[in-house]
Amino acid sequence: MKACFVRKWVAILLVCLLVLQGCSVKMDAVKEELAPLRSINHSAEAVPAPKLEAATKQAAPPVKVSAQNQMPAKQIVKGIYVSAWSAVGNKLEQLIDLVDQTDLNAMVIDVKNDSGQVTYTSAVPMVNEIGANSHVIIRDLKGTLKRLKDKHIYTIARVVVFKDPYLSKKKSNYAMKTYQGGVWQDNKGIAWVDPYKEEVWEYNLQIAKEAAQLGFDEVQFDYVRFPENSKRVDAEVKFDNPRKWTKAQVIESFLSKAKERLGNEVYLSADVFGLTTSSDNDMGIGQDWSMISKQVHYISPMLYPSHYSNGMYGIKYPDLQPYAVIHKAISDANGKNSNLMRVSAPTAEIRPWYQDFTATWVKPHKKYGNVDVKEQIKAAREQGVEQFLLWNSNSTYSYR
Secondary structure, three states, X not given: OHHHHHHHHHHHHHHHHHHHHHHHHHHHHHHHXXXXXXXHHHHHHHOOOOOOOOOOOOXXXXXXXXXXXXXXXXXXXXXXXXXXXXXXXXXXXXXXXHHHHOOOOXXXXXXXXXXXXXXXXXXXXXXXXXXXXXXXXXXXXXHHHHHHHHOOOEEEEEEEOOOOHHHHHHOHHHEOEEOOOOEXXXXXXXXXXOOOOHHHHHHHHHHHHHHHHHOOOEEEEEOOOOOOOHHHHHHHEOOOOOOOOOHHHHHHHHHHHHHHHHOOOOEEEEEEEHHHHOOOXXXXXOOOHHHHHOOOOEEEEEOOHHHOOOOHHHOOOHHHOHHHHHHHXXXXXXXXXXXXXXXXXXXXXXXXXXXXXXXXXXXXXXXXXXXXXXXXXXXXXXXXXXXXXXXOOOOOOOOO
């Protein structure tokens, strides 16, 4: 009996050892599966601070990889506008120092500017045909991008789309035309190209594609809209619109085409009027928040307090109250994004533009400085929006 009892317990012990060994094998397998995830997180954390921060709270689409380029890891972008003239020489070095000394980590650089000039040496056929880069400013764009990447600075190519007096002059058949057949001009005497013309789309997409291939992390479309003063525009302009699209439909269609052509190589963003966060229509310029948000990775409302009319949001003088303006605008933007997420629609992350300039033409106005910039950032951060871009047309910033 005793021998039988001993054999029984030996058998039980052997079974337990086998079970434990199996568990150990399973744990090793689990560790192997988790290892790549740890590696990804570790590589993100290894980027020198403060160039890369934790991911945003908003849902981010998966990073896509093309045969040619690997898109950079998503990050909380805190950037500044850099004009082409500021992207060269000592001025660029000063701006790099600003980024080094603060929590900034990105630059938005003019690739095609408000005058329609391409700022670098381009190989795009039509750019060369019309001489859009005949006055190159950034002579070594590739070298500039390498310098910025070595400093872990996220690079965004700004492409001004439909406000293009240069293309309108060189190829007047692409311009917005009056009912009498002449080239239409806005209140400042500036000609725009017709957003309905897909040849115009193609021209801008080729420039954007080249920017991506040169090494930019993101392409940002600005003036991706119709001119303001829509009543006057609609009364005077004969658009080339055989499909009978609305303005909002043509802007969305252009961005959809951009996503199709570029979306696997580079992040896409679009600048929109500040009031798109609150408006329930396209404001007559074709910028419908929901329609645009579905086509880009980032949407950047230009929330400059100086650009809001007195009394807007119940604020007597918006330029004097930057915190209040941004708080209301971001609250409305979050509401629009929540509605999109509720129906599982693609939703761009919010990355607003803030004012770092003094609007001397506004009465009354205040002199903007670091405190005012920080108030704007605070108002959005309190509502979960960490990303931002700072605008100063001369690329001279108070931010510290």
